[in-house]
Amino acid sequence: MKLVTAIIKPFKLDEVREALAGVGVQGITVTEVKGFGRQKGHTELYRGAEYVVDFLPKVKIEAAVPDELTERVVEAIELAARTGKIGDGKIFVTAVEQVLRIRTGESGAAAL
Amino acid sequence: MNIFTKLAAVALPALAASGAALAQAAPVVDKGDVSWMMLSTLLVVMMTVPGLALFYGGLVRSKNMLSILMQVMVVFSLIAVLWAVYGYSLAFGAEGLIIGDLSKMFLLGITPDSLADTFTDNVKIPEYIFIAFQATFAGITCALICGSIAERMKFAAVLLFCVLWFSFAYLPVAHMVWGAGGYLLDKGALDFAGGTVVHINSGVAGLVAAYVLGKRLGYGQEAIKPHNLTFTMVGAAMLWVGWFGFNAGSNLEATSGATLAFINTLLAPAAAVLAWSLGEALMRGQASMLGAASGAVAGLVGITPACGSVGPMGAIAIGLAAGFICLWGVTGLKKMLGADDTLDVFGIHGIGGIVGALLTGVFSAPGLGGTGGDDFAIGAQVLVQAEGVLITMVWSAVVAYIALKVVSVVMGLRVAEEAEREGLDITSHGESAYNG
Numbered sequence: 001m002k003l004v005t006a007i008i009k010p011f012k013l014d015e016v017r018e019a020l021a022g023v024g025v026q027g028i029t030v031t032e033v034k035g036f037g038r039q040k041g042h043t044e045l046y047r048g049a050e051y052v053v054d055f056l057p058k059v060k061i062e063a064a065v066p067d068e069l070t071e072r073v074v075e076a077i078e079l080a081a082r083t084g085k086i087g088d089g090k091i092f093v094t095a096v097e098q099v100l101r102i103r104t105g106e107s108g109a110a111a112l
Numbered sequence: 113m114n115i116f117t118k119l120a121a122v123a124l125p126a127l128a129a130s131g132a133a134l135a136q137a138a139p140v141v142d143k144g145d146v147s148w149m150m151l152s153t154l155l156v157v158m159m160t161v162p163g164l165a166l167f168y169g170g171l172v173r174s175k176n177m178l179s180i181l182m183q184v185m186v187v188f189s190l191i192a193v194l195w196a197v198y199g200y201s202l203a204f205g206a207e208g209l210i211i212g213d214l215s216k217m218f219l220l221g222i223t224p225d226s227l228a229d230t231f232t233d234n235v236k237i238p239e240y241i242f243i244a245f246q247a248t249f250a251g252i253t254c255a256l257i258c259g260s261i262a263e264r265m266k267f268a269a270v271l272l273f274c275v276l277w278f279s280f281a282y283l284p285v286a287h288m289v290w291g292a293g294g295y296l297l298d299k300g301a302l303d304f305a306g307g308t309v310v311h312i313n314s315g316v317a318g319l320v321a322a323y324v325l326g327k328r329l330g331y332g333q334e335a336i337k338p339h340n341l342t343f344t345m346v347g348a349a350m351l352w353v354g355w356f357g358f359n360a361g362s363n364l365e366a367t368s369g370a371t372l373a374f375i376n377t378l379l380a381p382a383a384a385v386l387a388w389s390l391g392e393a394l395m396r397g398q399a400s401m402l403g404a405a406s407g408a409v410a411g412l413v414g415i416t417p418a419c420g421s422v423g424p425m426g427a428i429a430i431g432l433a434a435g436f437i438c439l440w441g442v443t444g445l446k447k448m449l450g451a452d453d454t455l456d457v458f459g460i461h462g463i464g465g466i467v468g469a470l471l472t473g474v475f476s477a478p479g480l481g482g483t484g485g486d487d488f489a490i491g492a493q494v495l496v497q498a499e500g501v502l503i504t505m506v507w508s509a510v511v512a513y514i515a516l517k518v519v520s521v522v523m524g525l526r527v528a529e530e531a532e533r534e535g536l537d538i539t540s541h542g543e544s545a546y547n548g
Contacts, residue, residue: 046171046400047402047406047442047443047456048444049336051337
């Protein structure tokens with residue numbers, strides 16, 4: 001089992017969601033985050049006070065998927081989230097030790 | 113003509129004259145004037161609560177929102193009560209060079225039938241509404257100072273400081289500018305609605321307080337940003353609308369003089385919005401909402417002393433000047449002064465008041481569209497205006513400084529460092545503005 005974590009541009013969320021449904025991912029968790037990579041931030045001015053804001057709003061998507069689905073999931077996110085411009089984001093794949101469905105108590109692949 | 117017609121020719125006019133004299137003895141109280149003054153007073157109340165409260169509130173961090181709302185509301189309420197108890201008497205109760213007396217303490221002797229003067233001989237308004245109108249001026253002046261010391265002062269210290277400054281700075285300045293026998297009134301200083309009494313007074317006090325209190329933690333290093341500029345704009349809009357009562361109500365009658373103040377209150381801030389926005393666009397490439405809102409307030413401050421005696425074009429000129437100069441006041445000048453005047457009370461109210469007071473001396477000239485008489489001399493008037501500005505600045509600064517030192521000894525001025533970091537809402541008031 002793998003946890004696929006993707007940081008994407010917020011306006012790409014709907015597209016990525018649809019793409020994930022298309023490859024058979026049933027559920028995801030979405031968080032609003034902020035961060036920066038190579039994309040520059042912006043400057044804010046309040047009367048005499050100037051602030052350089054490095055952080056940009058992003059969306060983090062997490063989905064636990066079976067091993068055999070992982071490659072297709074990563075590819076689906078990559079294609080849906082890409083704009084070609086700086087700031088598109090990153091995808092991380094990490095191993096999951098255990099998964100449990102709270103309602104039924106199922107664990108392992110059955111819980112995905 | 114026979115003897116009787118000759119007598120009649122003499123007697124009738126004399127009778128008519130004495131009849132007119134008798135009629136003149138009874139003062140005129142016009143329902144239109146009274147209604148207008150009640151409305152004006154309402155508008156100034158709204159300027160403070162919620163106008164100023166929201167204007168300021170949106171500019172602070174969310175963890176301090178309630179503390180600002182609280183300070184504005186409670187200071188206003190406290191000063192209103194003290195005004196009735198002793199403030200009105202000292203400011204307007206009697207003749208005096210610097211101050212009145214306590215003869216009208218607790219509003220003794222005043223009834224619903226008591227009358228107060230207007231600017232027209234024999235036209236009066238009920239004294240109660242004059243008292244109430246002036247109470248709102250005292251209240252908003254003290255509430256304005258809260259902007260300079262926002263986000264770091266003990267609540268009780270704010271209240272005690274306001275009581276002291278109100279008693280020893282606001283009251284004497286108000287009397288000198290508006291009270292019978294007042295030094296500046298007698299000198300011919302023009303301050304229709306309180307450029308000195310309200311704005312320079314509070315602006316200087318705020319600056320002194322900012323110096324004495326010291327800077328907020330993290331000032332200049334951390335990002336300290338307004339948490340809700342929507343509130344600030346709403347507050348500024350309420351200030352603008354309410355200011356029609358502040359300025360035109362200062363005419364004390366619903367006559368043409370009030371309409372001059374009224375139109376000036378429309379034009380000056382409008383010009384100032386444009387000036388500030390243009391100035392910002394030239395300085396940094398973009399005009400901001402906060403700039404436009406600040407410009408409106410700066411223009412309103414600038415026209416406050418002038419609204420009753422300058423013409424509409426003069427109002428536009430004053431608005432443009434206030435817009436540009438106050439933009440400098442909150443940027444370049446603020447850096448030069450080096451104080452953490454949190455919400456720019458000096459930059460906008462202090463500087464705007466000074467600009468307005470001096471330009472009142474210029475644009476009241478009949479040649480520039482003002483209502484000055486044939487003997488009006490710009491140079492002489494500007495000198496008188498400058499004297500008023502200087503006296504107010506020095507008096508306010510000295511009183512503010514002493515008051516702060518007294519409060520500091522009695523209870524301390526600033527909250528503890530951890531409290532300042534956590535936020536005043538939770539630590540001073542036990543509540544949180546946003547629990548979503």
